Amino acid sequence: DVKVTQSSRYLVKRTGEKVFLECVQDMDHENMFWYRQDPGLGLRLIYFSYDVKMKEKGDIPEGYSVSREKKERFSLILESASTNQTSMYLCASSEPGGRAGDTQYFGPGTRLTVL
Amino acid sequence: AQSVTQPDIHITVSEGASLELRCNYSYGATPYLFWYVQSPGQGLQLLLKYFSGDTLVQGIKGFEAEFKRSQSSFNLRKPSVHWSDAAEYFCAVQGNNDMRFGAGTRLTVKP
Numbered sequence: 366d367v368k369v370t371q372s373s374r375y376l377v378k379r380t381g382e383k384v385f386l387e388c389v390q391d392m393d394h395e396n397m398f399w400y401r402q403d404p405g406l407g408l409r410l411i412y413f414s415y416d417v418k419m420k421e422k423g424d425i426p427e428g429y430s431v432s433r434e435k436k437e438r439f440s441l442i443l444e445s446a447s448t449n450q451t452s453m454y455l456c457a458s459s460e461p462g463g464r465a466g467d468t469q470y471f472g473p474g475t476r477l478t479v480l
Numbered sequence: 481a482q483s484v485t486q487p488d489i490h491i492t493v494s495e496g497a498s499l500e501l502r503c504n505y506s507y508g509a510t511p512y513l514f515w516y517v518q519s520p521g522q523g524l525q526l527l528l529k530y531f532s533g534d535t536l537v538q539g540i541k542g543f544e545a546e547f548k549r550s551q552s553s554f555n556l557r558k559p560s561v562h563w564s565d566a567a568e569y570f571c572a573v574q575g576n577n578d579m580r581f582g583a584g585t586r587l588t589v590k591p
Contacts, residue, residue: 369523400581405489407570408524408581423578455523468514469579471523 368392369472371456377478384443386475388456396459397439398469399423399431401452408455414439446479453477482507482575486582493561494590501556501585503571512574513554515545518584519567527569530554541565563589 372387390397396415400408400423410423412431420431428450432440439458443450453476457469483506493499505511512531516524528539535547545556554571566589571582 374521405583407484407486407583410578413578457524468526468529471516471525473521473523 369456369458369470371454371472371475373475374473375476375478377480378443378446379480380447382443382446382479384446384477384479386441386443386454386456386477388439388441388472389437390439390456390458390470391437392458392470393436394458394460394470395436396467397433398457398459399429399439399441400455400457401425402455402474403452411441446477448479451477451479482511482573482580484571484573484580484582486569486571486585488585489583490586490588492588492590495563496560499556499558499561499565499587501569501571501587503554503556503582504552505554505571505573506552507573507575509575513545513547514572514574514579515539515543515554515556516570516572516581517541517567518570524570527556561587561589563591565589 369390398413399411402408414420414433430442453474455474456472459467459469485504514529515527518524527543528537530537530547537545568584568586570584
């Protein structure tokens, strides 16, 4: 079974703090994604990566950055957390090749609260 | 770019009743379509997907979905709902590489 793990299930941070969300997948997937999930808005893509050290902006990259130093690990960074970044963050990975139609496998999510 | 609409924010059905969740998509070419389910506090799990071929797709947990190109729809169905089906359901469409999700439909199951 594909396993995507996220470092924390719940996280509480203060405004202005630097926040790291870690995601690890164990299936040698080339593609990894970060989404945020908000009620009534579904999932919105923040950043994605098709290879090590490669990153692409999604629909809502402002206020976020990412790092992919190793194939299995994809980190989301909030440089200076703000209250409007309170949300559920979901990491996903997909099968090698990056072909359209590849299934994405999701981690359990990190619920981040910024006070 | 592709987009997805799930018209129903919240649906309540009785246990044992049939279920249909609606999904409409917008995409210029033949889409890749997915249904995911999210149980409370969990990540998303794939229920089924459509790439091509037979327009009626079978998935896990007794779910099926039908692709109707003329209506730009990909509705999810289940003949008899179980209490454990209470969750949030997301329809998604994939274009060249990126995936777009609908806002989700929350399903409540009454005893």
